[in-house]
Amino acid sequence: MAIGKYQPEKIEKKWQDIWQESGCFEVEADTSRDKYYVLEMFPYPSGKIHMGHVRNYSIGDVVARFKSMQGFNVLHPMGWDAFGLPAENAAIKHNTHPAKWTYQNISEMREQLRRLGYSYDWRREVASCRPEYYKWEQIFFLKFLEKGLVYRKNSPVNWCPGCNTVLANEQVEEGLCWRCDSEVEQKDMEQWFLRITDYADELLADLDSLDKGWPERVLTMQRNWIGKSYGAELTFRFKGLDETVTVFTTRPDTLFGATFMSLAAEHPLVEKLIENYEKADEVRAFCDKVRNMDRIKRGADDLEKEGVFTGAYVVNPVTGKDMPVYVANFVLMGYGTGAVMAVPAHDQRDYEFASKYELPMQVVINTPELHKEGKVLTLEDMDAAYTDPGFLVNSGQFDGMDNESAKKAVVEHLDKEGLGTMAVNYRLRDWNVSRQRFWGAPIPVMYCDSCGVVPVPEQDLPVTLPENAQVREDGRSPLPMMDEFVNCTCPKCGGAARRETDTLDTFFESSWYFLRYCDPRNTDAPWDRETQDYWMQVDQYIGGIEHAILHLLYARFFTKLLRDCGYVTAAEPFANLLTQGMVLKDGAKMSKSKGNVVAPSEMIKKYGADATRLFILFAAPPAKELEWSDRGIEGAYRFINRLWRLAEELEKVVSAAKPVSYGDPKSEAAKALRRKEHDTIRRATRDIENDFQFNTVIAAIMELVNEIYGCKDELKGSEPGSLSSAMATTLTLLSPIAPHICEELWETIGNTERMVGQPWPTHDESALVLDEVTVVVQVCGKVRGKITVPNNAPQADVEKAALEQENVAKHIEGKTLRKVIVIPNKLVNIVAN
Ligand code: ANZ
Ligand code: ZN
Numbered sequence: 001m002a003i004g005k006y007q008p009e010k011i012e013k014k015w016q017d018i019w020q021e022s023g024c025f026e027v028e029a030d031t032s033r034d035k036y037y038v039l040e041m042f043p044y045p046s047g048k049i050h051m052g053h054v055r056n057y058s059i060g061d062v063v064a065r066f067k068s069m070q071g072f073n074v075l076h077p078m079g080w081d082a083f084g085l086p087a088e089n090a091a092i093k094h095n096t097h098p099a100k101w102t103y104q105n106i107s108e109m110r111e112q113l114r115r116l117g118y119s120y121d122w123r124r125e126v127a128s129c130r131p132e133y134y135k136w137e138q139i140f141f142l143k144f145l146e147k148g149l150v151y152r153k154n155s156p157v158n159w160c161p162g163c164n165t166v167l168a169n170e171q172v173e174e175g176l177c178w179r180c181d182s183e184v185e186q187k188d189m190e191q192w193f194l195r196i197t198d199y200a201d202e203l204l205a206d207l208d209s210l211d212k213g214w215p216e217r218v219l220t221m222q223r224n225w226i227g228k229s230y231g232a233e234l235t236f237r238f239k240g241l242d243e244t245v246t247v248f249t250t251r252p253d254t255l256f257g258a259t260f261m262s263l264a265a266e267h268p269l270v271e272k273l274i275e276n277y278e279k280a281d282e283v284r285a286f287c288d289k290v291r292n293m294d295r296i297k298r299g300a301d302d303l304e305k306e307g308v309f310t311g312a313y314v315v316n317p318v319t320g321k322d323m324p325v326y327v328a329n330f331v332l333m334g335y336g337t338g339a340v341m342a343v344p345a346h347d348q349r350d351y352e353f354a355s356k357y358e359l360p361m362q363v364v365i366n367t368p369e370l371h372k373e374g375k376v377l378t379l380e381d382m383d384a385a386y387t388d389p390g391f392l393v394n395s396g397q398f399d400g401m402d403n404e405s406a407k408k409a410v411v412e413h414l415d416k417e418g419l420g421t422m423a424v425n426y427r428l429r430d431w432n433v434s435r436q437r438f439w440g441a442p443i444p445v446m447y448c449d450s451c452g453v454v455p456v457p458e459q460d461l462p463v464t465l466p467e468n469a470q471v472r473e474d475g476r477s478p479l480p481m482m483d484e485f486v487n488c489t490c491p492k493c494g495g496a497a498r499r500e501t502d503t504l505d506t507f508f509e510s511s512w513y514f515l516r517y518c519d520p521r522n523t524d525a526p527w528d529r530e531t532q533d534y535w536m537q538v539d540q541y542i543g544g545i546e547h548a549i550l551h552l553l554y555a556r557f558f559t560k561l562l563r564d565c566g567y568v569t570a571a572e573p574f575a576n577l578l579t580q581g582m583v584l585k586d587g588a589k590m591s592k593s594k595g596n597v598v599a600p601s602e603m604i605k606k607y608g609a610d611a612t613r614l615f616i617l618f619a620a621p622p623a624k625e626l627e628w629s630d631r632g633i634e635g636a637y638r639f640i641n642r643l644w645r646l647a648e649e650l651e652k653v654v655s656a657a658k659p660v661s662y663g664d665p666k667s668e669a670a671k672a673l674r675r676k677e678h679d680t681i682r683r684a685t686r687d688i689e690n691d692f693q694f695n696t697v698i699a700a701i702m703e704l705v706n707e708i709y710g711c712k713d714e715l716k717g718s719e720p721g722s723l724s725s726a727m728a729t730t731l732t733l734l735s736p737i738a739p740h741i742c743e744e745l746w747e748t749i750g751n752t753e754r755m756v757g758q759p760w761p762t763h764d765e766s767a768l769v770l771d772e773v774t775v776v777v778q779v780c781g782k783v784r785g786k787i788t789v790p791n792n793a794p795q796a797d798v799e800k801a802a803l804e805q806e807n808v809a810k811h812i813e814g815k816t817l818r819k820v821i822v823i824p825n826k827l828v829n830i831v832a833n
Pocket of ligand 2: 449452492493497
């Protein structure tokens with residue numbers, strides 16, 4: 001039977017249907033088998049998949065299929081990160097409900113993913129906007145509330161006037177909203193916070209356990225984000241005022257050089273200090289101005305340093321000198337204590353500030369070089385702060401001490417008077433989870449005038465979003481305006497109460513979806529504990545580097561919270577992380593605004609899913625950037641056609657000769673083919689296991705196909721079994737990458753079982769051994785000839801053959817032989833003079 005022309009749309013649909021009907025990717029927990037959980041970050045249902053998705057999911061699919069061929073019980077689920085702002089904006093634009101837009105997009109995207117032949121267990125699909133899903137996170141929220149892990153606080157928040165919502169710090173990029181690029185403002189509001197700072201130490205420490213499985217870059221980004229600083233808290237007394245102020249400093253060793261103090265505009269003492277100051281209004285005006293700047297700008301190095309004197313002084317506890325107290329724009333209230341002892345000679349920001357306002361400076365750290373020469377650094381030598389290590393000067397009893405030791409010594413000295421203790425500080429802030437948006441999971445609490453904050457009773461969960469809500473033209477949430485949603489009865493006192501109208505940050509849903517996949521249809525619990533313990537951790541997580549901080553930190557934190565609430569055992573959710581590189585076109589990230597987008601659907605239509613998958617996996621190693629190339633996908637398509645034609649030609653020969661029965665190869669060609677076949681297995685296995693280098697796996701398979709082409713005419717008649725075996729291996733190795741054509745050709749060459757379910761082959765070491773090897777001969781380090789000797793020949797035979805080689809003999813004629821060095825199967829070096 002001739003198999004005809006390669007028609008991807010036909011065979012791909014055929015096999016997708018067969019896989020679907022047979023349920024071959026559906027799995028259950030089975031403690032008698034080793035499991036492997038491979039997960040790609042679930043997409044936001046925007047409506048269309050893009051090449052970044054195709055890359056992400058193709059990598060994941062090869063991992064899933066490969067691990068399953070290796071015999072693992074593989075969990076490979078897919079779902080939708082379905083809440084969020086774009087749905088709301090689209091609903092406003094088209095005057096519909098966000099749910100309608102979202103579900104429509106989900107069904108379109110699901111079709112597109114199916115069309116790529118991914119091996120998902122679709123029964124496990126979740127959509128985070130479904131009440132069956134978010135009901136559980138409402139329960140988690142109440143559990144956290146009960147345990148004091150979530151709290152309400154009035155605090156300045158980042159407010160995006162474009163999106164009409166509060167943003168987390170992570171969602172502000174250089175002062176602009178991460179979504180709409182509006183200038184972010186500061187605003188005071190009552191918000192719900194999760195106590196991620198309570199977990200800062202554990203989140204930091206556990207990064208060490210991920211050092212083998214996670215990219216170093218991501219670990220570093222997380223470490224910096226958590227930002228642990230070791231230092232001290234030092235207390236200063238005010239002059240003529242019965243008050244003290246405490247600062248956080250990483251440099252207690254510079255205390256003798258502290259010449260003034262800087263407070264944050266929000267510092268609670270400011271009002272008190274300026275009470276009787278004639279310029280109080282000037283200070284207030286300055287504070288108001290600073291308070292309205294966004295936090296990111298205030299913390300930036302290049303901020304123009306500005307401040308105002310408060311009229312107050314503190315006393316330096318070691319020098320006894322007065323230090324004027326300023327309010328300064330670069331001091332943040334949320335960090336440390338919101339007060340800084342300023343050491344202009346050794347801190348650059350203080351240096352700039354002191355230069356501007358002509359405040360005194362004092363050098364207290366000498367450079368190691370000058371220290372050695374017996375000299376001392378002076379202000380005249382400096383045009384910037386000296387921030388490196390050194391030795392103390394102008395510091396009383398601490399003079400001459402190296403500054404690291406002095407840190408401890410100074411704190412111990414102050415400790416005697418109760419004015420100093422060692423302290424640790426984190427950059428990480430508690431996670432603000434409140435959003436003033438409609439399309440999110442409602443926060444399940446009510447407010448009662450007599451009882452305060454009251455949790456919604458568990459039996460009344462989920463609190464669902466009203467289906468008849470009308471999104472508003474101005475983008476504000478309709479929830480606060482909907483009486484039927486807002487008005488409720490207090491379950492404690494029976495009085496009238498109001499429902500919370502804020503919804504949860506969508507990072508809340510993505511912080512635990514990987515757990516729900518373990519048991520997604522459970523209606524009695526978020527999951528069956530044993531089932532979930534069997535599947536977790538995720539063995540391989542794959543997604544974009546843009547989630548290096550936000551999502552990955554929240555998911556790690558959430559897992560620890562759930563562990564502490566008794567829901568999970570694993571402390572870390574993702575054992576291994578792969579951050580795939582971006583897909584570029586003409587050197588730039590594919591994006592609508594740049595107009596350089598290549599639509600996956602068009603590529604699939606033109607070349608098929610297999611060619612698209614093959615190209616995207618061949619063009620670059622997974623973690624590297626990938627440059628889209630039209631020639632590249634055409635090349636992938638040509639290779640697939642070449643394989644197709646080969647199978648067509650060999651169909652009869654190969655199906656008649658079962659690979660298992662072909663015995664030892666006899667001819668040189670058959671031996672060479674067998675060697676190539678097993679070497680390809682060896683290389684493919686090694687390269688997949690080594691960071692999923694699929695590009696070199698594909699290159700090796702292409703070489704094997706070439707080898708088959710080269711010897712087929714010779715072997716067709718004499719040793720068809722060797723061709724049969726090589727063909728079977730080609731298809732098996734390629735099947736995780738281009739699964740449809742491999743299934744089809746597998747069937748074509750006479751197999752009755754499906755390709756899916758076949759084991760991954762192992763190479764036979766003895767097949768790699770050559771009968772003869774070529775060895776290079778050098779005379780005094782210079783190549784003079786080559787000899788062919790039996791593989792692993794005795795050393796003496798190799799020496800003899802080398803010395804007898806014509807050209808070599810010529811070069812040693814008349815010389816004295818000093819030494820012959822033989823590196824087996826590689827090289828002979830003859831030393832003669
Ligand atoms: C005195 C000093 C002397 C400082 C010196 C540095 C160098 P990291 O490493 O980021 O933790 N600081 C403390 N709280 C601050 C706040 N709320 N806003 C702005 N700056 C603040 O930085 C800690 C250092 O940043 C602290 O150590 C303090 O300045 C400043 F030669 O104290 B240092
Ligand atoms: Zn009440």
